[in-house]
Every structure is written in structure tokens, then in C-alpha cells.
Amino acid sequence: MSTATLPASATLLRLATAGSVDDGKSTLVGRLLYDSKSVLADQLDAVERVSRDRGLDGADLALLTDGLRAEREQGITIDVAYRYFATARRAFVLADCPGHVQYTRNTVTGASTADAVVLLIDARKGLLEQTRRHLAVASLLRVPHVVVAVNKIDLVDYSAERYAELAAEIRAASADLGVPAIHTVPVSALVGDNVVDRSDATPWYDGPSLLELLEDLPVGEDVTAQHLRFPVQVVLRPQGAARDPQHVDYRGYAGQIAEGVVRPGDEVVVLPSGKRTLVEAIDTADGPLAEAFAPQSVTLRLTDDIDIARGDTIVAADDVPALTQDVTATLAWLGEKPLRAGQRVLVKHTTKVVQAVVRDVVGRLDLDAAHLVPGDTLELNDIGRVQLRLASPVPAEEYAEHRRTGAFCVIDPADGLTLAAGMVGDALAAARFPGDRPADFAI
Structure with missing residues (x-):
């Protein structure tokens, strides 16, 4: 430096x-x-x-x-x-x-x-x-x-x-x-x-x-214009709580704020349960905060005792994203073996890992002609459109609007290697199928 x-x-x-x-x-x-x-x-x-x-x-x-x-x-x-x-x-x-x-x-x-x-x-x-x-x-x-x-x-x-x-x-x-x-x-x-x-x-x-x-070059964005997205990374229960009566009831939810701002008193919703509650306090190693925003790493305490685990997401009550198990996405395929329909994979979305199956490989991007070519496989370094079915719902949002919560990784369930970088939605919006493809196939 x-x-x-x-x-x-x-x-x-x-x-x-x-x-x-x-x-x-x-x-x-x-x-x-x-x-x-x-x-x-x-x-x-x-x-x-x-x-x-x-x-x-x-x-x-x-x-x-x-x-x-x-x-x-x-x-x-x-x-x-x-x-x-x-x-x-x-x-x-x-x-x-x-x-x-x-x-x-x-x-x-x-x-x-x-x-x-x-x-x-x-x-x-x-x-x-x-x-x-x-x-x-x-x-x-x-x-x-x-x-x-x-x-x-x-x-x-x-x-x-x-x-x-x-x-x-x-x-x-x-x-x-x-x-x-x-x-x-x-x-x-x-x-x-x-x-x-x-x-x-x-x-x-x-x-x-x-x-x-x-x-x-201008950088950054107005985080106050975004709504809270807080994937829970770990639930904190101090190991010394039994010896310290002051902390016996402490329960905090730690993670990195993906989007937006949070303050004590804010109403939030916990996904996927849909339970509503209020933010009681924002804790850090340096003491409590009156406000926190992306991409700070903090611990949130809530006023109600809700069953929350790693992989859950705390969001603003006035902007709750829909949960979905069917995801249309663009993949940058990084695996040595080709991707095919019917293949079983793991999807890591924020802090949550779920099982998934590839329902369809729609096509791949032809880099020279800049259009989507129909096909049933993705090879190493291909970029293409696929449809995934997840075993459990996640708050997957369009990558074009939500760069953090719209991104995910595809993982090989056998060895844990990363197979693809994924983006929710029609990231290939500028690309089109050549010829007289039906309109519902156009991206």
C-alpha cells in the first residue's frame, strides 16, 4: 500500500x-x-x-x-x-x-x-x-x-x-x-x-x-434508497451465558448487511417463516449502533423470540421479496464436465445452501453473433440460460436490481467444488434467439 x-x-x-x-x-x-x-x-x-x-x-x-x-x-x-x-x-x-x-x-x-x-x-x-x-x-x-x-x-x-x-x-x-x-x-x-x-x-x-x-469514476450507491436485506450467517449465544446472568437470555443474529439500512425500532420480517418483529438493538464488537447499512457486518437483536437459523433472511417489513423454488437464471459455467438437464446440484444463495435440479438448459450465448443459441448443455466457460427447481424456497431477486441477493453459486454435491456463477433473471436480456424462434423463448 x-x-x-x-x-x-x-x-x-x-x-x-x-x-x-x-x-x-x-x-x-x-x-x-x-x-x-x-x-x-x-x-x-x-x-x-x-x-x-x-x-x-x-x-x-x-x-x-x-x-x-x-x-x-x-x-x-x-x-x-x-x-x-x-x-x-x-x-x-x-x-x-x-x-x-x-x-x-x-x-x-x-x-x-x-x-x-x-x-x-x-x-x-x-x-x-x-x-x-x-x-x-x-x-x-x-x-x-x-x-x-x-x-x-x-x-x-x-x-x-x-x-x-x-x-x-x-x-x-x-x-x-x-x-x-x-x-x-x-x-x-x-x-x-x-x-x-x-x-x-x-x-x-x-x-x-x-x-x-x-x-x-463514480462509485457507491445510495444505501438509504434500498430496503433491508440481512442474510443470517450465525446465531450467537454466548458460551459464558450460564456464568453471567446479564447475558443468560442473549440471542443475536450475526451477518453482513447485503442491502439497505437498519435501525433499532424498525419492523422486519424473517424469511422464510414470514414472522414479523422489531429490531431491538444493533451490536458490534465496538459497541451498539444507532444505525447500520450495507456492507457492514453486525449482530441484530430482535424483540421477539423467533426460530431463526443460518440461511434465513431478515428483510424490511415494507418490502418483502417473494419466495420461490423455480428460478430462471443465467449461468457462467465453470465446471470441467458439461451441465445437462436433470443434473442435481447445490445452490448457495447468500448464506443458505439448498438442493436443486436443473429442469432445463435453454441455450448458450454465441459470443461472436451476440445471440442465444438453443442447446441442451453448457460446456466449460459457456454462458447460458437455465431453469432450476430448488428443494426449498429462497428470496431470490432479479440480479439486475439486486446484485447481492440476485447472485448465487452452483456447487457440486459430490466434492463441494464451485460449478457456476449464477444470476437470477434474464441477465441475457440483450441476446436473442436467431431466426423464427417462438416469442416465449426470447430473452
Whole structure:
């Protein structure tokens, strides 16, 4: 972390990088860290030493993020590498995601909580299938901001024509895949053009550098405009209650607020039971609170003794979501074996895990044509629409409106491995079946 002192108004930006293999993601992240003076001296010394051992004239900045031994040996990014740095205006949590197709699952992980995704493309190669896949993932996950860095602009002689051509292609692909807003920046991660400082080599570009753009992106949302969603993670009964009469009747419900605001005295409903009660108090390790909001982790005490367990959800009484066992969803399939109708899985929705069966695989997204292709399976890295039947009801809400309670994971019941990232509702709303498919099949 940089030692820069942040002003009280500074905000945190969760950032993920993505792109095709060898597009320069790790080098870009290293350049951001290096040029923003967020690299410690001993880290830089180690990178320079490894670079010299490889016969390089200068420091290979990609080594600042490729931390695993296998990554250093192969020269590729395998796992998501998290880095933390700050400027005078903003703090950043950065996830450097892999570019290889077989590691798309890691990109989904890195982008799932991101406020912004920086997607790199090689100015010489243009948009590739993996580029479109990452655009689709960013759209499906409703990442608020997508920035496309047209990298290696120095290798096309800083051509304004080539940049304009790629920017138009990027805008067209983004519109096809439902990306609401996109920014483009011409950069050279290796040289440093337009990464932290604006470059004199691109006089035809009058926009901000990449870092300037990231510092200015708006983040956050008005939590007071949302209604309470509080998945219960654990029921607290102090172990010393029997020896401490003051706590003998203590019962609290701990978890992280997914959405909204809660205050003592608020009327709430416990799902799935539907029981109504009032919030008596909000407890934390530092003492009680008069108000708590997402994403704080707190313990709620209620005025009534209700049977509540892990996986239940406490919601605002004036906005109670419907419970459902039939879920239409979009899946980013991450399993090695294909998904088929009739398959039994586990679904983890907030803190609740339920058994489920795949009733139907409706189709998968064709990334090139940006439409949904009918099919009965989802293969590794496919994105598609499915219908699930859950063994017990959950308050699953549309992901487009509720990013936390509209998301879920599909888990293999045999070994506990994550098979898919799921989004409730028609996340593929921009995609259509080709030809004369019946209207009820269109998403």
C-alpha cells in the first residue's frame, strides 16, 4: 500500500483487469504500481534481480503481480493476484485476472465484486473471442464501469486511425453484449504511455490517462434508497451465558448487511417463516449502533423470540421479496464436465445452501453473433440460460436490481467444488434467439 495520505473524502475503487493472453495485463498493473510510486524498494529490487537473471535490460514489471512460482516459470497469469495501492485521491483494490480461456472462472471471481473492469486488447490483434467473453461477463455481472485499454499502441506507430477503428469496434461489440457504458484509452503498458501520465506520443488523444480516469469514476450507491436485506450467517449465544446472568437470555443474529439500512425500532420480517418483529438493538464488537447499512457486518437483536437459523433472511417489513423454488437464471459455467438437464446440484444463495435440479438448459450465448443459441448443455466457460427447481424456497431477486441477493453459486454435491456463477433473471436480456424462434423463448 502506498504511504500517501488519503483525504477524508477519498473513496475505495475495486478494480479488476481482464483480457486475452499476452495482451499485457500484468505489465499494465506493474506499470500502475510503479509509476504511481506504490512499489516498495525491496519488491522492485527483487523484480530487477529476476529480470537480470532472465537476460532483460530493464525490470519486467509483470513480475510484480505474477506471484505464483508456476506463473513466473510459464510467464503467464494463472490465479487472480490482488494488489492494494493508493494515490492522493483514491484507494484501490486491484484484481489481476488470467487471460487464458481455461482460467475464465478466475476472471468471473475477480469481476464479481468489482466497481470497474479494465479490459485490455492488443492494438495489433484487435477484439478476440476472449475479449468478447470478458465483455459478456462484465455485462452479466453488472459491473458499473468498463474501461478498454488499447494496449501496445506503440507497436502500431501510435496510429490514430488504428485506435479509432478499434474504438468503434469496441463500442459495437459492447452494445451487442449489453454493456451500458464503456471508456477507451490508448496505452502502452511497457513504455508507460497514458497509463499514469498523459503521453506526448498521442497528441490526437485528448482524454485522461488510465489512472486519471479510474480516479474520477463514480462509485457507491445510495444505501438509504434500498430496503433491508440481512442474510443470517450465525446465531450467537454466548458460551459464558450460564456464568453471567446479564447475558443468560442473549440471542443475536450475526451477518453482513447485503442491502439497505437498519435501525433499532424498525419492523422486519424473517424469511422464510414470514414472522414479523422489531429490531431491538444493533451490536458490534465496538459497541451498539444507532444505525447500520450495507456492507457492514453486525449482530441484530430482535424483540421477539423467533426460530431463526443460518440461511434465513431478515428483510424490511415494507418490502418483502417473494419466495420461490423455480428460478430462471443465467449461468457462467465453470465446471470441467458439461451441465445437462436433470443434473442435481447445490445452490448457495447468500448464506443458505439448498438442493436443486436443473429442469432445463435453454441455450448458450454465441459470443461472436451476440445471440442465444438453443442447446441442451453448457460446456466449460459457456454462458447460458437455465431453469432450476430448488428443494426449498429462497428470496431470490432479479440480479439486475439486486446484485447481492440476485447472485448465487452452483456447487457440486459430490466434492463441494464451485460449478457456476449464477444470476437470477434474464441477465441475457440483450441476446436473442436467431431466426423464427417462438416469442416465449426470447430473452
